[in-house]
Amino acid sequence: MNWTTGRGLSRRLTVPLIPRQESADLLDDDERRQLLQRCLADEALPIQARAAGALILLFALQAQRIRHLTTDQLTQKGDDTYLTAGRHPVLLPPRLGALLQDLVSRSPAPLMIPHGPNTPRRLFPGRVPGQPIDGHSLTNLLNRHGISARPARNGALAALASDLPAAILADLLGLHVNTAVRWITYARRDWTDYLAVRAAERGGTVSRSVCPARHAGPGVRRDGHCE
Structure with missing residues (x-):
């Protein structure tokens, strides 16, 4: 471009810089801790909202990844509960481990279509056999109970990164x-x-x-x- 401009073959081109994107939409630590405490302790909330919200607020997991979790990814060793959401099992805090074990033990909702015998059991099942809860349904469930997934995840990521x-x-x-x-x-x-x-x-x-x-x-x- 400089060569053609210098020879009068083209006009000077000015390309604006793309501003660096930073995640301004995030919960601060106090808000995140309050929501996390609510997810772990408030039994008035649906258990799926509590479990998914806690995983976002504590481990910064994406809702898309959470909805695809299977019960095989949750393991128990003695009194300890581990979740393999990344490359390796992660030891869960006792209250979160107990919450996820409770979620596993719950029977499917009455309208839920049973999964097939060879299909991995979903931790957050949908209404189609073997399929997880729909992404929009999970996000809407969280929103209805005061948990906005993106700010919650960004706040958790910032805390973990620090x-x-x-x-x-x-x-x-x-x-x-x-x-x-x-x-x-x-x-x-x-x-x-x-x-x-x-x-x-x-x-x-x-x-x-x-x-x-x-x-x-x-x-x-x-x-x-x-x-």
Whole structure:
């Protein structure tokens, strides 16, 4: 373009910069904690709304992913309950684990069509055999009970990003590492100190210039150390 403009073959073209998008639509920590407490404790709410809302508010799971969860992804080991929503099982807080186990034990609604014998049982079943609850139905259910999925998830992501390095955040939630890095940047956290502490605990060293955690990628293991 500069070549053709300099030779009078075209006019100068000005391309405006696309403003950087940041998630301004998010719950603050106080609002998120209040909603989470309500999901965990308020038995007047439908159990599906409580369970889905808690998973969004605590683990920043998308409603689309939540509706596809199956009972096989929920495992019990002794008194502990684990949910495999990303790459690895995540230990649930006892109250949330009990809530999800209660959801599993509930019988389908009277109008629910039973799933087939070889079909994975949905944690949030729909009315079509073997299919999950419709995405709009789940979102509307949450909205009716004061849980707006997008601000709730953004608030949870911001909170997690302020406490976890990008590699671990991506691994925990099944995010692309670049998405996790953007949320870490949004949360304005530098994880060099985190890596230094972890290295000191294991008797190793971390080079600040070689392995900053905010650029977590193939060179950063899941435990936060550099390879």
